[in-house]
Structures are given as C-alpha cells and as structure tokens.
Amino acid sequence: MKPEDVHKSGPILSMNSVEVLYNSVMLAIKGVSIEVPHGGMVALLGSNGAGKSTTLKAISGLLTAERGKVSRGEIRFDGNVIGDSLPQERVELGICHVIEGRRVFEHLTPDENLEAAAPMSLSRGRVASEKARIYDYFPRLGERKTSLAGYLSGGEQQMLAIGRALMTQPRLLMLDEPSLGLAPFLVAEIFEIIKRINRDHGLSVLLVEQNALAALDIVSHGYLIENGRVVMHDTAERLKANSDIQEFYLGGGQARSFHDIKHYRRRKRWLS
Amino acid sequence: MDIAYLSELAVNGALTGLLYSLFALGLVLIYKSSSVPNLAQGALTMLAAYVVLALSRQLGFPLWLAIAATTIIMFFAGLGVEKVALRRMAGRPIVMILMMTLGLDIFIRGSTLAVWGGTSRSMELGISYDPLFLGPILLSRINLAGAGVAIALFVAFLLFFRTRHGIRLRAISDDYIASWSIGISVEHGVALSWGMASVVAVASGVIWGEIQGVDQSLSQLLLKGLTVAVLGGLDSIAGAILAGIFLGVVENVGSSYLDSIVGGGSRDLIVAAVLIFTVMLRPHGLFGRHDIERV
Known part of the structure; x- marks a missing residue:
C-alpha cells in the first residue's frame, strides 16, 4: 500500500484466458481475462453463478479448499506468475480476498479478529497502530471491539471482514459481494470507506458485485461475466449507459428473491 | 456417613478428576x-510413558531429563502423525478421519506391546506414598502433585490462547476457509495442536503411569478422558477442567455409596451414565460452543 505503486506501469493483476475446473470435471470459468491497474478499482459484474466468485478464488488460491484448480491460462501479480502457490503465500505477496458472506471469526472479538490477520512479522507496536488505523476507518468497530464478533450486526461484520483483510497489508483487495444482505445506506457507507482507502493508500481493488448500480458508482472499469466468460469490458460510465446492462443489471438489481438475501451458512469446518 | 469421610471422598475425587481433565x-x-x-490420545499417553521409561531405564537418563527429552520427542511425533496420517485426510468425511485415529490407536498399542511386552512397569517418580493429612482429610500425594501439574498446564494453555499464535489457532477452529483467506497456515495450526496434545500426553502418561503402572491399560484412559471432554463440550478447556472435577467427585462419592449396594464395579457404571446422559440431554456439553444465532 505505498503511494508510489500508483505510478508504476503495467497492471498489478492480470489474468490471461484462465480456466477453472472443479473436481477435475466441471468447468466453472472458461477463459477469463481481466486486468486491474495499480491503484485502480475494477468491478466484476454478472448474475448468480456466472463465475465471479470462482475468478476471485482462482486469484487468492482458495480454490484448493473446494477441489478446484486453474487448468489453463495464467495469473500474474505485479508481473510475476503466481502459479499454484498456497493461499498464505499469496497473502504475503499482497493479495487479500474478502470472501462472500463476511465469515468473521464469530467466537473471537473484533480486536482478536484483526490480530489474527496481522502478519507474524509485524511487531506488537505495528499491530497496535494498524488496528488503530482500522478503527479509524470503521469507528463502529472500535465501539464494539470487546464483544464477540458473532453478535455484531451484518454491516458491522462486513466492516470487520474488510478491516481484517486490511490487516494483512494487501496491495490488492478483492471483495466478494460486500453489499449482500445489507441496507442501502450501509452499502453506501462501506463503499465510501473502500473508496477512501483506495484514494489514501493507492490500494488496488477488485470488486465482485450483483449490485451493479452501487459498484459502478465507485469503480473506473467493469467486466461483465456470463457463463464463465467475459462478455463485456468498458469504463464504468459507458457500462452504466449501456442499454443491455441497464435492463439486466441496473433496473432488475433491486428485485432479489428472499433466497439471495438471507444468506444461510452451511459452513464446512476443517476436516469435516 | 459422616461429613469428614464425605469430604475426603469429594476432595480425592476432585484431585483424580483433575487428572482426567489433564x-x-x-x-x-x-x-x-x-x-x-482423537481416539489415539490414550495410546499416545501410553507411548509417552513407555518412552520416558525407555530413556531412563534403558539409556540411563535421569528421570527429569528423560521426561524433558520425551516431551520434545512427543511434540515432534505429534507433528509427524498429523503430517503423515491426517493432512491427506483433509476434506474427507469426518467418520473416515475418526477411523484413521482409531487405526493409529491400534497401531501404537500393537507396537508398544511388541517392543515392551505386557508386564506392568513402575514409573518411580520418587513421590512418597505416605498419607498426607489435611485436617481430618487423607490425601494422596501423587494425586495432589498431578493435580498441581494439571492446573499449571491449564493456566499455560489458557494464556497461550491469548497470544497471537493462540488467537490464530482459535481463528482456525472458528472458520478455516476464512483463516486461509487472511494468510493463516491452517496446516501448521492443526499440526501445532497435535504437537501440543502429544506434549499433554507426556504429562498425563507420567502421572497416570505413576498411579497405575505403565502397561497397556494406560491407553484405556481414553474412555474416561472422552467422557470428560464430551461433558465439558469437546472444545472448551475450562469445560474440561470443570467436567473432570465433576466426574471425579461423582465417581468417587457415588461409587462408595453404590458399591455397598451392588457389590462393586459401580465406578464404570457412573462414568457410562454421565457419558450417555450428556449425549442425550446436552450434546454441546457444559461449555461447548453453539453456533451463534443472531436475531
């Protein structure tokens, strides 16, 4: 998160015709190519099951947890191919993925959630100052830092999930559906903070959203993914003006079914 | 039955119970x-006791050095077991992993029987068997020493889980995918917990080995240990402590009443009843973690 990154040439992230296979048989994305410029904000749009989350998991390496793997194409971070390195190695490189559904550590306090994410190489003093910085961005978290994270509201949990990711000192922050199940004013608040962090620190952001309207307000570019393929790529203004996008993703964006909003957690635990 | 006798039963039961907790x-x-x-925890405990004996009797180490060396050996053995046997099981159905730990249990028991035979050996910690009087109450010195070790270990682990490493382990137990997403090495965390459990096996192997001798029956501590762990909630250290004390007291006091009626052997019945009623009435145990439900 150094400001000079903004001026570097070349994208911080580039994906070149990446294919992902689940269980060695099911093709989830079929040749996705995207780029995120240094210090840029880019959105991946598309409907449920289009392959947006899979794209993020391919970048963060979390595919392995679901028996998926990149079967073709390459992903470069800062010009270097990341291959099939482990998720924790990618976090060390500076890629952090805020996974869908918030997934805070419910039985830990917000303070401990943040501490868990701090790299072990940071000194105690640095961990404290990084935590203070997060509470500065999200004052609501600071007010509740000693209650269990499981009892925070949905919006607070989303803030904690983002704050936790920021503790890993990322240079590329990937957010998967941060607006899911949140009231519109909270979505606006969270997006405003993401924008501020992007501006202050030159943090590059890759945002996955079904709420295209809110997403296109803060990003500079967007990719539209359908059936595992990029079908459109343009600036945010032009995407907003595009009549197909308006019809399918902007106008219809509000009318989600109850099923989409109520996010049941059927979480798997380690080794279960 | 007079109150002094009852309190003697209760206090000694509590001390034994703390050893179950350990x-x-x-x-x-x-x-x-x-x-x-981990169904192999009993076998690990027995293995630790045998290794201590082997180092001190066969190689002539002083006992304290043998225990220290065994602690290091068992820590790495725990890491090894996780890496070789369990890591590849990640993502498999839980029953398969359970069967793997059962297989480990049988393997360790078989190997120790082959190497050291079936005769019972004594640990000889050098703790006197003279009774210790606390007012009118008669205490066993070894149980008292063991309870002290147990409490020291509990405190050490409770403090450990407040450190940064400890917080990371708790994060893994909460949500391992989320842990991966922020760069925590889940594999190392799980391996570390096997290493720590194996170190605990050394403490409990030495103390229980002193109390009942080192032989194959040491591995059967698993049944009481599991009862205590289930009653305490399986994932709660504080729960295990209280459940151990509870089981120890109920077992000691209850059996002294019941044995005169049924003519002996009621200890195991009490343990069985506690396990069965826990699973029926309170499957999360006393302090087990429920999933947090927000309204």
Missing part, C-alpha cells in the same frame, strides 16, 4: 483445531 485437555486441543475427537 488427559481430556489433549483431546480438546485437537478437537478445537480440527473438529475430530
């Missing part, structure tokens, strides 16, 4: 990180 601590540590009850 054993259960090993189960809890592994359950916390990987959600699997």
